Amino acid sequence: MQTDYAIIGGGIVGLSVAWGLLQRGRTVTVLDGDDGSFRASRGNFGLVWVQSKGMNQPRYAQWSQQSAKIWAEFANELGENTGQNVPLEQKGGYDLHFSEETLEATVEKYEELKAKLGGDYPYEVLGHNALHKEEPHIGPKVVGAILHYQDGHANPLKLLLALAADVRRMGGKVLNGKTVTDVRQPDGFQISCVDGSTISAGKVVLAAGLGAAGLGPKMGFKAPIRPQRGQVLITEKLPKLINRPSLIARQVDEGGIQIGATNEEVGLDDRVTQPGLSGLAAEAIAAYPALARAQLVRSWGALRILSPDGLPIYQESTVMPGAFLVTCHSGITLAAAHARLLPDWLEGTHAAPDLEVFNEDRFAIS
Amino acid sequence: MDKYDVAIIGAGPAGMAAAAQASDLGLSTAVLDEQIRAGGQIYRDVDKAAPQRGEILGKDYTDGTRLTKALRQSAVDHIAGAVVWAIEDEFRISYTCEGRGAQILADRILLATGALERPMPIPGWTLPGVMTAGAGQILLKQSGVVARGAVLVGSGPLLYLIAAQMVRAGLPPAAMIETQVRGDTFRALRHLGGAIRGWPYMAKGLKMLAEIKRAKVPRYTGATEISIEGDGKTEAVTFTHKGRRQRIDCETVFLHHGVVPNAQAARSLGVSHGWDAAQSAFVPELDEWGQSDVAGVFIAGDGAGIGGAKVAEHTGRLTVLKIAENAKRLSTQDRNRMAAPLRRALARELAVRPFLDAAYPPYSAALQPTDSTVVCRCEEVTAGSIRGYAKIGCLGPNQTKAFGRAGMGPCQGRYCGLTVTALLADANGQSPDETGYYRIRAPLKPVTLGELAAMNETTQDATE
Numbered sequence: 095m096q097t098d099y100a101i102i103g104g105g106i107v108g109l110s111v112a113w114g115l116l117q118r119g120r121t122v123t124v125l126d127g128d129d130g131s132f133r134a135s136r137g138n139f140g141l142v143w144v145q146s147k148g149m150n151q152p153r154y155a156q157w158s159q160q161s162a163k164i165w166a167e168f169a170n171e172l173g174e175n176t177g178q179n180v181p182l183e184q185k186g187g188y189d190l191h192f193s194e195e196t197l198e199a200t201v202e203k204y205e206e207l208k209a210k211l212g213g214d215y216p217y218e219v220l221g222h223n224a225l226h227k228e229e230p231h232i233g234p235k236v237v238g239a240i241l242h243y244q245d246g247h248a249n250p251l252k253l254l255l256a257l258a259a260d261v262r263r264m265g266g267k268v269l270n271g272k273t274v275t276d277v278r279q280p281d282g283f284q285i286s287c288v289d290g291s292t293i294s295a296g297k298v299v300l301a302a303g304l305g306a307a308g309l310g311p312k313m314g315f316k317a318p319i320r321p322q323r324g325q326v327l328i329t330e331k332l333p334k335l336i337n338r339p340s341l342i343a344r345q346v347d348e349g350g351i352q353i354g355a356t357n358e359e360v361g362l363d364d365r366v367t368q369p370g371l372s373g374l375a376a377e378a379i380a381a382y383p384a385l386a387r388a389q390l391v392r393s394w395g396a397l398r399i400l401s402p403d404g405l406p407i408y409q410e411s412t413v414m415p416g417a418f419l420v421t422c423h424s425g426i427t428l429a430a431a432h433a434r435l436l437p438d439w440l441e442g443t444h445a446a447p448d449l450e451v452f453n454e455d456r457f458a459i460s
Numbered sequence: 461m462d463k464y465d466v467a468i469i470g471a472g473p474a475g476m477a478a479a480a481q482a483s484d485l486g487l488s489t490a491v492l493d494e495q496i497r498a499g500g501q502i503y504r505d506v507d508k509a510a511p512q513r514g515e516i517l518g519k520d521y522t523d524g525t526r527l528t529k530a531l532r533q534s535a536v537d538h539i540a541g542a543v544v545w546a547i548e549d550e551f552r553i554s555y556t557c558e559g560r561g562a563q564i565l566a567d568r569i570l571l572a573t574g575a576l577e578r579p580m581p582i583p584g585w586t587l588p589g590v591m592t593a594g595a596g597q598i599l600l601k602q603s604g605v606v607a608r609g610a611v612l613v614g615s616g617p618l619l620y621l622i623a624a625q626m627v628r629a630g631l632p633p634a635a636m637i638e639t640q641v642r643g644d645t646f647r648a649l650r651h652l653g654g655a656i657r658g659w660p661y662m663a664k665g666l667k668m669l670a671e672i673k674r675a676k677v678p679r680y681t682g683a684t685e686i687s688i689e690g691d692g693k694t695e696a697v698t699f700t701h702k703g704r705r706q707r708i709d710c711e712t713v714f715l716h717h718g719v720v721p722n723a724q725a726a727r728s729l730g731v732s733h734g735w736d737a738a739q740s741a742f743v744p745e746l747d748e749w750g751q752s753d754v755a756g757v758f759i760a761g762d763g764a765g766i767g768g769a770k771v772a773e774h775t776g777r778l779t780v781l782k783i784a785e786n787a788k789r790l791s792t793q794d795r796n797r798m799a800a801p802l803r804r805a806l807a808r809e810l811a812v813r814p815f816l817d818a819a820y821p822p823y824s825a826a827l828q829p830t831d832s833t834v835v836c837r838c839e840e841v842t843a844g845s846i847r848g849y850a851k852i853g854c855l856g857p858n859q860t861k862a863f864g865r866a867g868m869g870p871c872q873g874r875y876c877g878l879t880v881t882a883l884l885a886d887a888n889g890q891s892p893d894e895t896g897y898y899r900i901r902a903p904l905k906p907v908t909l910g911e912l913a914a915m916n917e918t919t920q921d922a923t924e
Contacts, residue, residue: 104853129856129896136862255863258852270853329909330870348865353909366902368546368554368563372916375909386910390903391870 097123097267099440100285100295102274102309105135106250106425108301109257110432111440113172116264118437123293124261125272125285132304132321132364135425137396139326139354140250140346141339142182142427145189145217145242149203152210153451154405158424159214160447161431162244168430169248175263178256180248181347187245188225188340190236190381197238204240217242231335233383239340247339249347250426257429269293274302277313279414297416299440303399304362306421314413316454319421321362321397324355325370327378329388336382343378343385351385353378357398364395398423402457408439408449419454464490464537465787466780467553467566469544469725472500473769474761475572476527478776482570483534485784490564491531492542492555494905498528500574501594502769504601513604516628518621520664520769521601527773539564546902547729551756554902554915561911568756568783571726572776575719575762578741578822579875580614581829583687585715586837589694593622593716600625609634610712611697613686616820617665619716624668627675635708636672637699639717639823641682648819658812680706684825688713717822721763724872727900729754735892738817739766740827741878742897749782750775758783770809778802827882835883836876838869846880850887856896857881870906873898 099115101108104126112122127133144162148155162184169180191197201219208215220228221238228241262268273288277298285293300306300313310317331349339345343353356370371393379386399421401407406422418440422428431447439446466482468475471493482489491498499506503524510522531538539557546554551566577592584590593612599605606629612619615638623633648655655662672679686699698707720741723733731752733742743765746752750760760779761772781799784790790798829835831844841864849860857873857880860866866880867873873880877898885895 126853129854129858130899133862136858251862251865255852258863262852268853271855327909330906365548366546367548368552368902368912368915371546371902372912375912376916379909379913386908386913388909389870389906390909390912391906392868392872392901393903394901 096294097121098296099123099299100125100283100293100297101299101301102277102285103301103303103305104258104268104270105133105301105303106254106257106429107303107420107422107432108299109254109261110425110429111299111301111420111436112261112266113257113264114433114437115440116261116266118441121265122261123267123269123295125274125287125293126268126270127273127305128271132362132397134303134396134399134423135250135254137324137326137364137394138250138426139324139352140247140344140426141187141341142184142246142248143187143424144244145187145204145240147424149207151403151405151451152207155207155211157406157431157447158427159244160435161428162246164434165248165430168433169253172253172256172260176256176259178252178259180252180256182246182248184246185338186241186243187247187338188239188241190239190340190342192235192237192380194237197240200240216244229337231382231384233379233381235380241338245339247344248426253426253429274305274309277309277414277417279417283414283417297418297440299418299420301420303421304397306419310419313417313419314411315409315419316457317407317419317421318457319399319401319407322400323358323360323364323395323397325358325366325374325393325395326355327353327371327374327390327393329353329385330391332388335384340381342381350391351378351388362397364397366393366395406452407454408436408452409454461563461565462490462537463565464488465566466568466570466783467492467551467564468570468572469547470500470572470574470761470763471495471498471531471538472502472572472574472761472772473524473527474574474763474772474776475500475570476531476776477773478570478572478760478780479536479538480527480530480534481777481780482783483536485780486789487784487787489535490537490539490566492539492544492553494541494543496541498531498538498540499524501598503527504598509601513600516625517601518625543905543907544725545905545907547725556907556911559911561907561915563915568758568786569729570779570783571757571759571763572761572772573722573725573763574772575766576722576874577716578718578720579879580715580717580823580826581833581835581843581879582715582823582826583830583833584689584694586834587688587690587694588692589690589711590688590713590715593619593714594719596714597622597625600629606631607712609710610714611635611637611708611710612714612716613637613697614715614717614823615640616716616718617816618719620665620668620672622714622716623677624671627671627677632675632677634710636677636679637683637686637697637708638679638681639683639686640820644819644821648815651814651818654811654813655815657808658815661812686823686825717826718820719762719766720878721765722874723763724874724900724904726752726757726759726763727897728902728904729757731757731759733897736765738814740822741766742892750779751782767810767813771806774802774806774809778806827879828886829879835879836866836869838871838875839865841866841876843879843883846883847887850884854884855888855890857884857898858896860884861898867898872900872904
C-alpha cells in the first residue's frame with residue numbers, strides 16, 4: 095500500500111483533513127487540481143462564522159461553534175510550524191439590519207436556537223446608537239445589528255498557504271495538476287488520473303468540492319451538490335474603517351475592505367457582472383457611506399459548494415467501505431474541526447464526533 | 461443606452477484608422493479612449509504637440525495628425541477620457557468618464573488596446589528616479605519635459621528613438637547601457653532579407669544611431685549584471701561591460717527592453733492566447749482578419765502582436781473589412797478586393813520584424829530575475845517568493861497570486877504577469893502555455909465604489 099489515505103482535493107477542506115491525519119502519524123497523498131480549477135479556497139469571504147448557521151439543525155450550529163472555539167489554537171500551531179502567520183480575529187461579528195422588522199424576526203429565531211443549544215449562543219442586539227459607538231463609520235440607514243461574540247474572520251489565503259506548506263513539512267505527498275477520473279476498489283483503492291497515473295491507497299477521502307458531484311456517484315455517494323456563485327469586491331488598502339466583520343463587509347488584515355457576496359444560481363459560471371458588482375457596492379455604501387470614495391481594485395466570482403439543505407455532508411460509502419465524502423460550503427469556519435476532530439471519525443475511534451445528522455440519508459432518492 | 465454596430469477600444473493608430481473606415485463603410489461606430497485627445501501612446505497628444513515640438517519628436521510622430529484628422533472628420537462617436545473597466549457578453553461596455561459610470565452596447569468589439577512596455581525587473585528598478593523609457597517619452601510628448609543626464613538601459617529601436625529625441629531636445633542621455641549581445645546580431649543576420657525589404661526602417665535606425673554617435677553619447681553594448689543603486693532614490697547604474705564592472709552616476713534611469721501586447725481586455729473576454737517565442741510574449745489567437753475565438757471580438761494593432769504604428773493602422777482597416785462583412789455592409793468579394801492592397805502594405809511593414817526581434821531580444825536577466833528582485837511592485841513580491849511557491853505546489857500564476865498576492869494590486873498584474881509566468885515555467889519545467897496567465901477580471905482599471913453603486917440605481921430605474 096503506497097499511502098494510508100488518498101485525499102482527492104487540495105483545497106482548504108482536503109488539506110485540513112490531510113493535516114489532521116498526518117498529525118496522527120498516517121501517511122497521506124493529496125491529489126490537487128490545476129491553476130484553473132474552480133477553487134472556493136481561493137475565492138471565499140474569509141469569515142470564521144457561527145451566527146445564522148444551523149437555524150433548522152442545531153447540531154450544525156454546534157459543529158461550527160466547536161470549530162470556532164479551537165480555531166485560534168489551530169492557527170497558532172500552523173503559524174509556529176511554518177513561519178506563515180495565519181491572521182485571525184475573533185472579537186465578534188455583526189448581522190447588520192436596514193429594517194426593524196428583519197432585525198426582530200432574526201432575534202426571534204436566534205432565541206429559539208439559543209434554547210435548543212442550552213443557552214450557549216452569546217449575542218447582543220445593538221440599536222443604531224450603540225452600534226455607532228462600536229462602528230463610527232456606520233451609515234444612518236442601518237437601524238441596528240446583532241453582535242455575536244463567537245464570530246470572527248481570518249485571512250483564508252494565508253490559511254491555504256500555511257496548510258499547503260505544513261502538509262508537505264509533515265511528509266504529506268501533494269500531487270498538483272491532477273484530475274481524477276475514476277476510483278475503484280478491487281484491493282484497496284485505485285485512483286486513476288487523466289494523465290494516466292494511478293495512486294493506491296488504503297482509504298480515500300473525497301474532498302474535491304464541486305468535483306465531487308461527478309466523482310461521488312462512481313464511489314457510491316449521492317453527492318447532491320451544486321454551485322452557487324458569490325461575487326466579491328475588494329477595495330484599495332485603507333486606514334482602519336471597520337472594526338468588526340459582517341456578511342456585508344470586513345476590513346482584511348492587509349487593509350482592503352472586502353465586500354460580499356451575491357447568491358446566484360448560474361451553474362459553473364464564475365464570472366463577475368456589472369449588476370452584481372454595482373448591487374454589492376450600493377449595499378456596502380448604505381452600511382458604510384465612506385466607502386463611496388474607495389477605489390475597487392479587484393473583484394471575483396467564486397462558486398459555493400452547496401448541498402440541498404446547505405449543511406455539510408460527511409458520509410462513508412456503503413458501496414466502497416473506506417471511502418468518505420467530506421464536503422461543505424464553510425471550509426474556513428470548519429477548517430479547525432476538520433483538522434482536529436474529523437480524523438477520529440475517519441479512523442472510527444471512540445472519540446469520533448457525532449456526525450450522524452450530516453450523512454446522506456437525509457436526501458431522498460430521486 | 462446607446463447601441464453601436466461596433467465599439468472600438470483605444471484611439472491609437474489601429475483604433476483611429478479602424479474607426480474612420482468603419483464609419484465610411486456605414487457602421488455606427490464608437491471609439492472609447494482614456495485620453496482626452498486621440499493618438500494613443502505612439503501619437504500621444506499629437507494635435508497639440510506636433511506644432512510645438514514636431515522637430516524634436518520627428519516626422520514619424522507628426523504623421524499621426526493624418527489619422528486624428530480623419531477621425532475628427534468622420535461620423536464616429538469619439539468618447540474621450542473614458543476608462544473602460546468592464547466588457548461583458550452581448551457586449552455591454554462599462555466605463556467611467558468624468559467621475560461617472562456609463563455604459564454603451566455594441567454588437568461587435570474591436571480591441572485596439574496597443575502595447576505595454578515589457579517590465580524590466582532588475583535590482584533597484586523600483587527606486588524613485590527609475591521609469592520606463594516609454595513613460596519618459598510620454599513626458600516629452602505631453603509636457604516637453606526631458607530629464608537631464610538620464611541613463612538609458614535596455615535594448616530595441618524605441619531606446620534609440622528616445623535617445624535621438626533627447627539629443628534633438630539638447631539634453632542627450634548620459635549613457636546608453638545596451639543588453640543585446642554579439643550573438644543576437646549574428647542571429648539577426650539570418651533575417652537580413654527581411655531587413656532589406658524593410659529598408660526604410662533600417663535607414664531610420666542608422667540615422668538615429670548616427671545622431672546618437674554625433675552627440676558623443678557613450679554606448680555600452682552587451683552589458684550584463686545591471687543594477688540600479690541608491691539609498692531611497694536613484695544614484696547610479698552599475699553593470700559589467702567587457703569583463704569590467706562599471707558605474708555611472710545618475711538621478712534618472714529609463715528602462716526599456718521591448719513592448720508586448722496589452723491583452724488585459726482580451727483576456728477578460730476569454731480570448732485564447734498562445735506563447736510567441738519570437739516576441740517572448742503571449743499573443744491572442746486570431747485569424748487573418750483579426751477575429752478571435754470569441755464570437756464578435758476582434759483585435760487589431762499591437763494588441764494582436766507587436767508590429768508598430770504602421771502595421772497597427774493597416775490591421776485596423778483590415779479588421780474593419782471583416783467586421784463590415786459580418787454586419788452585411790460589405791460583400792465578401794468587396795472585402796477581399798479592398799483587403800489586397802492592405803495585405804501588401806502589411807507584408808512590407810512586417811518584413812523587418814524578424815530581424816528586429818532577433819537583434820534586440822529582451823534582457824535575459826530581467827526575464828529570470830534574481831531571488832531578491834521585486835517582481836510585483838504593487839504588493840512587493842520577490843522572484844524568490846514566487847520560486848518558493850512553486851516548491852509548495854503552485855503550477856500557475858493564479859495559485860501564486862493566492863499564496864503571495866503577486867498580481868493583486870491596482871495594476872491588475874500588468875507589470876508582473878509575464879515575469880511570474882516565466883518564473884513558474886522555469887521552476888516547474890513547463891512551457892509558458894502550460895503555465896498560463898492571470899485570470900483577468902473587471903475592473904480592468906480601478907473604479908470607485910460610488911461610481912459602481914450609482915450604476916446600480918440606473919439599472920434599477922431601467923427595470924422599474
